[in-house]
Amino acid sequence: MLKQQFNLKLSQKLSPQQIQLMKLIQLPTQAFEQRLKQEIEENPALDTGKEKTENPDDEFSNENQEEEYANDDTNDIEINIDEYLSDDEIPNYRLQANNYSADDDDKSVPYASGTSFNQHLKSQLNTYRLSENDYQIAVFLIGSIDESGYIRRSLDDIADDLAFTQNIYTDKTQVEKVLMLVHQLDPAGVGARNLQECLHIQLQRKGLNPTMVLAQRIIEHSFEHFTKKHYKKLLSKYSVSEEQLKDAIEEIEHLNPKPGGSFAGNTRIVEHVVPDFTIRIVEGELELSLNGRNAPELHVSGAYNDMLRGYKETKKKTKSQKDAVQFIKQKLDAAKWFIEAVKQRQQTLMITMSAIMHYQKDYFLSGDERHLKPMILKDIADEIEMDVSTISRVANSKYVDTPYGTKLIKEFFSESMTNDQGEEVSTREIKKILEITIENEDKRKPLTDEKLAAILKEKGYPIARRTVAKYREQLDMPVARLRKKI
Structure with missing residues (x-):
């Protein structure tokens, strides 16, 4: 049975501008810079630099924008050009300044290229006399070494893979013989199949003094007692003094459990933490500042203003000109929305971090974590009258530079x-x-x-x-x- 009925329903929907603002707020400094570059590349009406146009006419009203779009017609576009143009002709030299701080400069982290870990190991094979077959096995074994410097696969599996992928028919005994040669490569311990073998290889390189001999015996024959720190059993088994056992254990503890990680030529990218805020103590009072890289100089491109001005002065307007102006208008709107979202992001970040700083004032003045007050997201949200989700976005993945080191903001929250x-x-x-x-x-x-x-x-x-x-x-x-x- 079909029937019709009316339903009244209240709902809230986020505007595109609000969604854009929320996405910007949760970005840390480096991710925000990447998002800024992407927006500038995609929107030619958005420009950045040392010049900044202070134009009251550039303030955009959502109500006017929605009303204007409702009246738009693709065949007969009537656009209020004055809304996008300024009557104030301000000379460029009045919009320029040279007193920018170091934070405003573009900073990039250089990454050095170099030899990879596997290439470093392969180059050492050239110092050994190997048959073509053994050389291919050694290269395959090196290719099976992970970032930590270990071979995690069984030799039987490696022998099978050599036959199927490299057309090299060999057995476990020959693979193990070549593996002993790989164990002689640097760094010491590389190519080991487990931690016990890795430590044993490193100890063999250190010599045969009494302390090293005891350490080798412990690793080779009493590894479980060592890992579980059953020192009394070790003292009884090897009939040594506590001082001798202590020296042997110190030697073992100085070994590298991950020889692959010590390779100086690896090209893994190192993550750099860029603080979003800085807190300083000035004359006994806390001073908060936002990283200058979060406050870029953004303005609407002057070339687009010139295009609109030319369109306004043209008496006879063709369809192609109207289409071009419609495109310009959309780009200008998007540029203004983005600039406004960036400004709101800066304000939200500063208001939120300022509330956190004052809430934990005793900690920031002393640096003693025992002075941290219990603080949850709702405490800050109630204080600055914002939603808990907004506070969460500000605190997530952002850092603050304090006199006691760089701290993750969400660490200040606790039950x-x-x-x-x-x-x-x-x-x-x-x-x-x-x-x-x-x-x-x-x-x-x-x-x-x-x-x-x-x-x-x-x-x-x-x-x-x-x-x-x-x-x-x-x-x-x-x-x-x-x-x-x-």
């Missing part, structure tokens, strides 16, 4: 916990006290999670053992047994 005096304290404060307690413990008898919970309770933080274990794991600290030292 609260009530201490024994009924006061709300930040979980970051508890983690800092836990970290200091573990650092100052007797490494010969590390504190268990139960003992750490008891110590925190004595200091006024009644938390459970499982909570201590959770915080310890978040601080990337191992259990007591693995923190033990001789």
Whole structure:
């Protein structure tokens, strides 16, 4: 059965300008610069440089824009050119300045090219006398080495792949023989099949003094006891003093567990953190500034204004001219929207970070994480009367340069916990006290999670053992047994 009915429904939809602003707000400095370059390339009406046109007529009204589009007709375009042109003829020299700070300069990070890790290893094969067959096997083995310097595949699989892909018929014994040669390449430990073999190869290169011999025996015959730090069993098995065992363990701890990562010629791109904000202490007061790279000099291209001016002065307007002006108008609108979105982005970033800075004033003045207050996104959102999602976009993936180092903004947010005096304290404060307690413990008898919970309770933080274990794991600290030292 078919029937018709009317439904009234209220809905909210984001305008394209609001969506564009939200996307810009969540971008960190480097990503914002890339987005800016992309917009300039795509929109010829948008220009950047040291000149900036302050034009009150360039302010764009959404209502006027929507009304104008509603009245547009592709066959008979009536455009208010005056809306896009300024009556103020300001000389260019009055719009130029030379007092720009260093932050306004274009900065780019140079990347040096070099020899790859595999190429470095292959070049060393030329110093050995190898048959053509062995050379091809060695090259294939080098190609199987990952970034850490390990071969993660079994030799049987490699022998099969050599037959199928390289037409080289060999067996596991021959592949292992060539692998022993690969183990002689630099850096030491490269081509190992596991951590135990990697450490053993490095120790063999260090000589045969008593300490090295003991270290080799431990790695070769007692690797499990070593990894689990069963020092008493090692002392009993090898009949050595604590000092001798300590020297051998120190030698092992100085070895490189990832020989591939130590190669100086690798071409992996290093990520550079660019702070979005800077906080300085000036005469006992906090001073916040936005990175100059977040405040570009943007203006509407003067060439497009000249085109519109020429169209206005033409008495007889052809269809092609009207089509061109319609295109210009769309580009100008897009340029004005983008410029306005960039300005709103700057304001939102500054307002939000200023609220965070004042909320955590005690921390920024002292640098002590124990002074961090409990703070969630809603606290800042309520203070500056913005949506929680906006605060989240500002805090995500952005950094602030402080007198105590460059910090990720979202690290200042933390949940609260009530201490024994009924006061709300930040979980970051508890983690800092836990970290200091573990650092100052007797490494010969590390504190268990139960003992750490008891110590925190004595200091006024009644938390459970499982909570201590959770915080310890978040601080990337191992259990007591693995923190033990001789």
